[in-house]
Amino acid sequence: MSKTLFVIVCIFLNQGLVAQQKKNCHHFPIPARTEKRLFYLQRNLNANTVVYDANFDAHGWLDSENPVDIYWIRYEEKGRTMPLRVAEKRLAFGLKIKQLDASGKAYKVTLNATDKRDIYIRQEKPYEVTAFVKINGEEVPIDHIYVQSEGNKVYSKVAYIDLFGMPQSESTQTRERIFF
Numbered sequence: 001m002s003k004t005l006f007v008i009v010c011i012f013l014n015q016g017l018v019a020q021q022k023k024n025c026h027h028f029p030i031p032a033r034t035e036k037r038l039f040y041l042q043r044n045l046n047a048n049t050v051v052y053d054a055n056f057d058a059h060g061w062l063d064s065e066n067p068v069d070i071y072w073i074r075y076e077e078k079g080r081t082m083p084l085r086v087a088e089k090r091l092a093f094g095l096k097i098k099q100l101d102a103s104g105k106a107y108k109v110t111l112n113a114t115d116k117r118d119i120y121i122r123q124e125k126p127y128e129v130t131a132f133v134k135i136n137g138e139e140v141p142i143d144h145i146y147v148q149s150e151g152n153k154v155y156s157k158v159a160y161i162d163l164f165g166m167p168q169s170e171s172t173q174t175r176e177r178i179f180f
Contacts, residue, residue: 036055036129037051043148044147048072052069053071116161117178135167136174141165159179
């Protein structure tokens with residue numbers, strides 16, 4: 001009888017651990033959409049979110065010196081915003097940015113942490129900008145990136161990233177998983 005009870009308790013406890021390991025971004029807060037928002041990035045490690053916003057000049061065009069403003073929304077600290085630390089910018093969440101035309105209306109950006117996928121930023125009108133990425137072979141406006149890491153908050157290794165976009169021909173999000 002005690003062996004049976006022990007096995008039942010172990011199965012019950014194990015189910016709870018498996019549920020915790022499957023933690024994903026579906027329950028995380030979603031940053032409010034703004035006219036500047038390009039996309040955001042969330043990780044399984046906590047609800048804090050990295051936001052990538054367009055940085056406009058006084059006339060509504062992308063600032064050619066610094067076209068993207070990157071910062072944290074620290075949901076685990078009452079939603080306060082905070083700039084990225086130098087190491088976070090250089091090694092993980094910062095961007096390599098390349099201007100694609102003389103007008104400053106098109107850029108190619110790549111996350112410093114990986115060069116597996118480029119993101120393209122295009123601007124047609126003042127204060128109107130869109131970031132695009134190839135998802136499943138189709139260029140679509142990017143909504144967000146989810147990073148699944150293994151390890152702890154200090155030393156972690158990326159297992160995969162999910163890219164989420166909204167194809168203009170569909171009304172539902174599309175997703176592509178990239179393994180590392």
